Amino acid sequence: MIIRPRRLRRNKAVRAMTCETRLSASMFVYPMFVKEGRGIEEEIPAMPGQRRFSADRLPYAVERVVSAGVNAVLLFGLPEKKDFLGSEAYNDDGVIPKALNELKRHFPELLCITDVCLCEYTDHGHCGCPRGEDGYVDNDATLPLLAKAALSHARAGADIVAPSDMMDGRVEAIRAALDEGGHVDTAVMSYSVKYASAFYGPFREAAGSTPAFGDRRTYQMDPRNRREALREIELDVEEGADIVMVKPGLPYLDILSTVKDISPVPVGAYCVSGEYSMIKAASERGWIDERRVVCEAAFSLARAGADIIITYHAPELAGWLSRGEIEF
Numbered sequence: 001m002i003i004r005p006r007r008l009r010r011n012k013a014v015r016a017m018t019c020e021t022r023l024s025a026s027m028f029v030y031p032m033f034v035k036e037g038r039g040i041e042e043e044i045p046a047m048p049g050q051r052r053f054s055a056d057r058l059p060y061a062v063e064r065v066v067s068a069g070v071n072a073v074l075l076f077g078l079p080e081k082k083d084f085l086g087s088e089a090y091n092d093d094g095v096i097p098k099a100l101n102e103l104k105r106h107f108p109e110l111l112c113i114t115d116v117c118l119c120e121y122t123d124h125g126h127c128g129c130p131r132g133e134d135g136y137v138d139n140d141a142t143l144p145l146l147a148k149a150a151l152s153h154a155r156a157g158a159d160i161v162a163p164s165d166m167m168d169g170r171v172e173a174i175r176a177a178l179d180e181g182g183h184v185d186t187a188v189m190s191y192s193v194k195y196a197s198a199f200y201g202p203f204r205e206a207a208g209s210t211p212a213f214g215d216r217r218t219y220q221m222d223p224r225n226r227r228e229a230l231r232e233i234e235l236d237v238e239e240g241a242d243i244v245m246v247k248p249g250l251p252y253l254d255i256l257s258t259v260k261d262i263s264p265v266p267v268g269a270y271c272v273s274g275e276y277s278m279i280k281a282a283s284e285r286g287w288i289d290e291r292r293v294v295c296e297a298a299f300s301l302a303r304a305g306a307d308i309i310i311t312y313h314a315p316e317l318a319g320w321l322s323r324g325e326i327e328f
Helices: 005-009 012-018 058-068 095-106 139-156 170-180 198-207 227-239 250-262 273-284 290-304 314-322
Strands: 028-035 041-043 051-053 072-078 111-116 129-131 136-138 160-163 187-194 243-247 267-271 308-311
Touching (some): 058 095, 072 095, 139 160, 160 170, 170 227, 187 250, 227 243, 243 250, 250 267
Parallel strands (some): 028 051, 072 111, 267 308
Antiparallel strands (some): 041 051
């Protein structure tokens, strides 16, 4: 007898019925950059199609996102003033609280996730407080500042806070601060597995967060390591993370798959700025079909285990899904 797997590939209807991985708009999170000021809507050269918005312009941009079927955004703040300790990160009248106030007023059901880190707010561009002449980031001195930032976001209406700094113990510090502040229902989505990746380049232009000296390899993970990722997941879950994340996405599908196998909580994957910009650059030159590549990338993340996909293509993906334009 000849076994014929091709029988289940013979037409669109059969392939759709028997596909093993499915996408839903409810899985997608759209990252957005919020800049201090008013009336701002500016292009990001390194990320074609993406913009920075001031808080007053943000609802107009989110309307498009929600209309496409995406109901979750991840906010990154760009303050006017920066200092050594990144004090605008935990200013209750800062750029992220203002953005949250606007969004919750216009879209009360929108799921608002906020990035909790210091790199966008410090004058040195690091995710914590450097010490000494070598600029080594002081882990324990950074934790209270991250906790203050998370609490400030929760007070302004954040549904989920997402620490991306990679300091040891920050999930526990943030969870304690939220609980003590009465925000027991605010969830923590930890960037648990965040590699020191070359794929972040366009984001650093978008957020103005390039380090003034050194790099982030002393706190972000070594791309060569796998077991370390599993340890980070275990620690963050023990400390109270409600959701864990792997970042970047596509270069670390092996890590994502293994994390999915061991994690007792939902797993997210971040299709980062470098991945987005490469797809855009190649599609603009006619080298690839942007829609098919974006869809294939999203399916690969879901196939590897992602319950949540953070992607700059979220509105497009949701629109293609709703119109039945995703075909394989």
